[in-house]
Amino acid sequence: MARHRRAENLEEDKPQLSISPLIDVCFLLLIYFLVTTTIKLKEQDTPMQLPSAAPTEEQPEIQPMFIKVDANGYIYAGTGAAQEVLDTDPSQRKCPLLAQRVDLYKTAANAGNSEPLVQLYVEPNARHQRVVDVLNVLSRYKIDKVTFTDLMDEA
Amino acid sequence: MASKKLRATQSGAEEELEINMSPMIDMVFLLLIFFIVNASLIVVKMDKRVVVPIAEHSEPQESKLGRIVINVYDDEAAGDSEAPGRFKDEDGRVVFLTDEDMVDYIEKAAEKWKEAGQTPRIHLRGDEDVQFTYVRRVIRNAAAAGVNEVIFVSYPYRQET
Numbered sequence: 001m002a003r004h005r006r007a008e009n010l011e012e013d014k015p016q017l018s019i020s021p022l023i024d025v026c027f028l029l030l031i032y033f034l035v036t037t038t039i040k041l042k043e044q045d046t047p048m049q050l051p052s053a054a055p056t057e058e059q060p061e062i063q064p065m066f067i068k069v070d071a072n073g074y075i076y077a078g079t080g081a082a083q084e085v086l087d088t089d090p091s092q093r094k095c096p097l098l099a100q101r102v103d104l105y106k107t108a109a110n111a112g113n114s115e116p117l118v119q120l121y122v123e124p125n126a127r128h129q130r131v132v133d134v135l136n137v138l139s140r141y142k143i144d145k146v147t148f149t150d151l152m153d154e155a
Numbered sequence: 156m157a158s159k160k161l162r163a164t165q166s167g168a169e170e171e172l173e174i175n176m177s178p179m180i181d182m183v184f185l186l187l188i189f190f191i192v193n194a195s196l197i198v199v200k201m202d203k204r205v206v207v208p209i210a211e212h213s214e215p216q217e218s219k220l221g222r223i224v225i226n227v228y229d230d231e232a233a234g235d236s237e238a239p240g241r242f243k244d245e246d247g248r249v250v251f252l253t254d255e256d257m258v259d260y261i262e263k264a265a266e267k268w269k270e271a272g273q274t275p276r277i278h279l280r281g282d283e284d285v286q287f288t289y290v291r292r293v294i295r296n297a298a299a300a301g302v303n304e305v306i307f308v309s310y311p312y313r314q315e316t
Contacts, residue, residue, distance in 0.1 A: 043280075050304070128227075128290050
């Protein structure tokens with residue numbers, strides 16, 4: 001009796017592909033690739049709108065804020081006699097004094113319903129990182145209109 | 156009690172033939188994924204020889220359209236003794252020796268983006284240590300080529316290596 005049933009079963013069973021080793025291998029490969037992938041830090045943007053070469057039809061109502069970066073990485077605000085030194089540590093990425101000043105200017109511009117404008121003068125030998133520090137502060141206060149002025153450098 | 160096999164052959168005449176759908180669905184998904192991956196494949200290359208500065212308030216790159224990449228190297232050789240140069244394009248192959256070269260290149264690239272209905276923007280990858288006067292030159296050339304938007308590229312923070 002038992003022998004008979006066994007023979008019948010054999011006849012009915014279709015040959016099946018065992019997929020469990022396949023899944024095992026797939027997971028193994030997946031984990032291998034996950035582990036060997038180093039996640040690369042994505043680069044980000046600080047977009048700035050330069051004044052167009054074409055003359056603007058309307059005169060800006062607000063006096064632009066003047067910021068200067070010198071070769072040592074010192075940041076100044078204002079022009080002429082009113083110029084004062086703000087942040088003097090070029091190794092520091094944050095510029096609290098400049099941030100304070102920009103905040104004041106931005107509030108004044110908003111109160112007067114005009115768009116804040118920044119004029120940036122950078123000495124030719126200043127590090128790019130230091131300039132980006134300044135732009136970083138501006139981007140924090142959502143100021144994206146910057147004019148780079150050339151007072152004397154013509155490379 | 157007939158065997159299952161026997162019953163199957165008997166009822167076989169009544170059953171309709173069915174098309175196996177699963178391979179078709181597999182293929183459709185495969186094609187779908189292929190086209191999705193292909194469609195969004197605008198890559199802005201990141202030249203490793205330029206270490207961009209840090210700006211924690213920078214924004215993630217929303218759109219990669221319209222970007223004209225200019226690399227500004229800290230060192231003129233920049234690990235490439237064959238074609239030394241301070242300014243190079245996205246791939247680091249085209250070297251801009253003069254300002255005219257760069258203005259030309261930007262004008263052509265801007266024209267291409269404008270035809271595609273995009274606003275051209277300069278994607279400025281300046282090394283953190285480069286003197287600003289070189290970056291200033293790129294900005295000046297961009298203005299000369301009629302591109303007014305400049306994107307300063309930076310990392311949100313320094314990645315530990």
